[in-house]
Structure formats: structure tokens, C-alpha cells
Amino acid sequence: MKAIAVQRGSEGPTVVEKPRPTPNEGEALLRTLRVGVDGTDHEVIGGSHGGFPEGEDHVVLGHEAVAVVADANGTDLDEGDVVVPTVRRPPAEGTNDYFERGEPDMAPEGEYVERGIVGEHGYMAEFFTSPPEYLVSIPEDRWEVGFLVEPISITEKAMEHAYASRSAFEWTPESALVLGNRSLGLITLAMLEYGVDSDRSFAAHDFERTYCLGRRERPDPTVDIIDEIGATYVNSNETPLETVPETYESMDFVYEATGYAPHAFETVEALSPNGVGALLGIPDSWEFEVDGGRIHNELVLHNKALVGTVNSHVKHFEGAVDTLDELPDWLLADLVTTVATPDDVAPAFEYGDDQIKAVVEFDRL
Ligand code: NDP
Ligand code: ZN
Incomplete structure (x- = not known):
């Protein structure tokens, strides 16, 4: 599958081929629809923020995603559900009190990884996997703007x-x-x-x-x-x-x-x-x-x-789903200045004054 990554030592993001991930027990397989780009991605690309997953020579970008459940894999999700993933995950050493309490956004540095930012691959790929507790459902008809939930x-x-x-x-x-x-x-x-x-x-x-x-x-x-x-x-x-x-x-x-x-x-x-x-x-x-x-x-x-304040967790995502519904359509349309595809991804990373929110569209619902 295609993924958009920053490689060690290279300037700017490139499209890489990676194997489609296989969900572990307790994880679902998600087919990515859209992934937004923000200032944090530009900081990750520029090397001033974030870091590579341990032992890897690249990091897949993307933390503002909307996806559809491709394989529920025995979780309580339904195939076809449209979901938005949260960003923080437990570090390699395993879970800790912040995650157990459902407050990973309050965890200090070192006690979390962030998908697409710090120490873990992000969502800018055709597929990704996630446990269901890190996914928030959104109405199907909001799939095009669902990346704004994050x-x-x-x-x-x-x-x-x-x-x-x-x-x-x-x-x-x-x-x-x-x-x-x-x-x-x-x-x-x-x-x-x-x-x-x-x-x-x-x-x-x-x-x-x-x-x-x-x-x-x-x-x-x-x-x-x-x-x-x-x-x-x-x-x-x-x-x-x-x-x-x-x-x-x-x-x-x-x-x-x-x-x-x-x-x-x-x-x-x-x-x-x-x-x-x-x-x-x-x-x-x-x-x-x-x-x-x-x-x-x-x-x-x-x-x-x-x-x-940094990051957010499930309850904030749930609030955001409601908020998204209350923002006017003209605004959501005007905020999205570029819709790029993995075949021609460069426009998503241009950051001139006419760019507000770029998205990479992997698939449509
Ligand atoms: P940008 O970082 O690109 O946006 C910065 C904005 O601030 C631009 O509009 C820029 O203007 C303006 N700006 C910068 N310096 C000045 C200045 N001296 N005077 C007036 N305006 C200025 O993108 P985002 O909107 O995505 O992110 C904003 C910030 O929030 C970033 O620092 C980002 O890292 C951070 N962030 C933090 C999160 C958190 O959880 N705490 C989550 C997401 C983002 P211009 O475009 O004209 O250069
Ligand atoms: Zn962000």
C-alpha cells in the first residue's frame, strides 16, 4: 500500500510502499479516507518536533484522519462504520495510569507515543490498524470533513x-x-x-x-x-x-x-x-x-x-463531532484549500499564504 512518510536524512515527505498492516487481536483494520495536514506536520517534516518510531528510518505522517472500518476483526465495530482515530498510544514499555484512566492527553513526555508525530507511524497510508477504544464514530455523511474532528x-x-x-x-x-x-x-x-x-x-x-x-x-x-x-x-x-x-x-x-x-x-x-x-x-x-x-x-x-494544553482524548473527540455539526458549511468548504491524492501529494505540503487546510484523499466513501 502507499504511505506518505518522512525518511531520515531526506527533505520533505515522499510516497513509500509498505505492506498492508494486519490487525492484531483486539484491533480493527481501517481503510483511510482523508488525512489533514497542519502546522504540527510541517514541524515534523522540518524536524523541529516529533521523532521516528524506534529503530525505523522513516515515520509515516498524519494525525488528523477519517477512515472506514474495513475489517472489524472481532471487535464490536461494524464494517463500514466511519471513524476518527485519536492520536496518543501507550509507549513501547506498555500502558500506564494515564491510559488506564482514559487521560493519555495528560501523560508527560516519554509516557506516550503520538501517531504521525512522536515515535509511531501516522495515518497517511491506505490502511492502518487501531484498537476500537481509540476510535470515535462519526455520521457517515460527514466523512469528507471528519479529519477536522481532531x-x-x-x-x-x-x-x-x-x-x-x-x-x-x-x-x-x-x-x-x-x-x-x-x-x-x-x-x-x-x-x-x-x-x-x-x-x-x-x-x-x-x-x-x-x-x-x-x-x-x-x-x-x-x-x-x-x-x-x-x-x-x-x-x-x-x-x-x-x-x-x-x-x-x-x-x-x-x-x-x-x-x-x-x-x-x-x-x-x-x-x-x-x-x-x-x-x-x-x-x-x-x-x-x-x-x-x-x-x-x-x-x-x-x-x-x-x-x-496539548492533545485531547476521546471525550474531546466526541464533543468535536457535535461541534463539527454546528459549524457552517461555507466555512468547512473554505478551510479546505487543497485535496491531494497519493499520486500527486506535493500540493498538500505547500504552505503558502493561500493554503489553510490541505488534505490527502486516499479513498472516497
Ligand atoms: P501554523 O503554525 O502554521 O499557524 C501559525 C499561525 O500564526 C499562522 O497564521 C501565522 O501567520 C501566525 N503567526 C505566527 N507568528 C506570528 C506573529 N508573530 N504574529 C502574528 N501571527 C503570527 O499552523 P496551525 O494553525 O496548525 O498551528 C498553530 C500552532 O499550534 C502551532 O505552533 C502548532 O504547533 C500548534 N499546535 C498545537 C497543538 C496542541 O495540542 N497544543 C495542536 C495543533 C497545533 P502566517 O501564516 O502569516 O505566517
Ligand atoms: Zn495537529
Whole structure:
């Protein structure tokens, strides 16, 4: 079968031939439909994040997948079910308390592998195998956008943690600012703006005013989407983050999806009293000067919180399935800028300003 992998020492992804996997007992065989590409994949390709499976000279990419059950192999799945796989799996040494509790997203480094990112092959292949407890069912008619469940689940988790940090008092947030206007930022902005209100979604909220900060000049396809969503675009060349409160307003909630390390600290200044910032970016090591005293003082005297959050698990995926249903069709269509096939995969990895979310389509339902 065809798989898309990064080989040790080579630049960029290539198509490789691999044997079709055979499911072990307790695993199903999945036929891949679509796999999305995000900033993390570009970090894996560039070598700044993630790692090869032990003893291997390549890693199959892909962690945002939608697939169909090809062989249930005695599990309680049904052949033909459309599913989305979660990303984390136990490390080679075996399971641990985080996995036993169903909270692998809270496991520290070394206590998990991540398919397509750290230490395990991903889903960018014609087939893959998985135990059913790591698969979340989606309605069949959502197969084309099912790969968005994983990135949405990232924000479901971030919202759960941000709200939990404000649960000790009556928090009535009105303003929200998303930093970053690529796929994670835009998906999150839409979630905040459209007020997803399902029982399972952790992104349920009531923001009256939403903003999205980027560094692009108009005209730009991502800014068009921000306009269409009804949020305010903040051009950081004119209004750097630290000046957002004086130019617009201070924010009850900030969601950082740039990976630009100074934003973590500037977020504290941009927050309103009692506000919370969720940090999602994964920057490289970078030394720079900050006024540590001022940040410390702001956090304490204004009851502010910063939460770092990574990955997500089954309950967040289930929330994300509901959320996906509440996002408008025009948005889902506009987010997907490239549908590539394994025969001509290069366009999926182009990362110009006109690329938002690329997908590799292995098969159709
Ligand atoms: P990108 O990393 O490509 O998106 C980054 C966005 O931030 C782009 O729109 C970029 O603008 C913008 N940006 C970067 N620096 C600045 C700056 N100084 N000022 C203004 N805007 C800036 O893709 P994703 O959306 O996929 O991911 C966002 C971040 O979240 C990444 O760091 C990624 O690693 C991380 N991530 C974290 C996850 C988690 O679980 N914690 C899960 C998924 C992703 P431009 O396009 O114009 O360059
Ligand atoms: Zn991702």
C-alpha cells in the first residue's frame, strides 16, 4: 500500500510502499479516507518536533484522519462504520495510569507515543490498524470533513481546561481573541463565534465579541474568512498584541495558536482582570527579554490564569463531532484549500499564504 512518510536524512515527505498492516487481536483494520495536514506536520517534516518510531528510518505522517472500518476483526465495530482515530498510544514499555484512566492527553513526555508525530507511524497510508477504544464514530455523511474532528478536539480540550481554571467564581466572559490565522486559529475562532451549544461540546460559551490576530495584509484568504465569520481582524503589524487593550479592549479569553513565544507573555497583558489565556503553540527554544515582575504582578493582582494544553482524548473527540455539526458549511468548504491524492501529494505540503487546510484523499466513501 502507499504511505506518505518522512525518511531520515531526506527533505520533505515522499510516497513509500509498505505492506498492508494486519490487525492484531483486539484491533480493527481501517481503510483511510482523508488525512489533514497542519502546522504540527510541517514541524515534523522540518524536524523541529516529533521523532521516528524506534529503530525505523522513516515515520509515516498524519494525525488528523477519517477512515472506514474495513475489517472489524472481532471487535464490536461494524464494517463500514466511519471513524476518527485519536492520536496518543501507550509507549513501547506498555500502558500506564494515564491510559488506564482514559487521560493519555495528560501523560508527560516519554509516557506516550503520538501517531504521525512522536515515535509511531501516522495515518497517511491506505490502511492502518487501531484498537476500537481509540476510535470515535462519526455520521457517515460527514466523512469528507471528519479529519477536522481532531483539530476541533484540541480546542475542546483547551476550552475545558480554560473554563475549569475559572470555575471557582462567576465568570461571564464577553470578549475573546485568537492569536494565529492558520487552520487551528480559524477553526477556534469559528467555535468561539458560533457559540457551539451542544451537551457534549466543551466549547459551549457566550462570547459577544471575537477577534483574531495575524500578521497578514489584506487581501488575504484567511482574513476574508475572519470577516465572514464576523470577527474583527487585528493586524499585528499595526496593532501588536501588547497594544490590543488600548486599541480595542482587554480580553476575557485569549487563545494562542501562533507558536510565537513572546505571545505567551504578551497574552497576560492583553487579558482582562480574571481572564484566562490558553497556550497551544509549540515554539523552539528562544531567549528574549520580558518584564517578569510585571507579568507576575498582573497574574496575581488581577487573578489571571494561563493554561498550556496539548492533545485531547476521546471525550474531546466526541464533543468535536457535535461541534463539527454546528459549524457552517461555507466555512468547512473554505478551510479546505487543497485535496491531494497519493499520486500527486506535493500540493498538500505547500504552505503558502493561500493554503489553510490541505488534505490527502486516499479513498472516497
Ligand atoms: P501554523 O503554525 O502554521 O499557524 C501559525 C499561525 O500564526 C499562522 O497564521 C501565522 O501567520 C501566525 N503567526 C505566527 N507568528 C506570528 C506573529 N508573530 N504574529 C502574528 N501571527 C503570527 O499552523 P496551525 O494553525 O496548525 O498551528 C498553530 C500552532 O499550534 C502551532 O505552533 C502548532 O504547533 C500548534 N499546535 C498545537 C497543538 C496542541 O495540542 N497544543 C495542536 C495543533 C497545533 P502566517 O501564516 O502569516 O505566517
Ligand atoms: Zn495537529
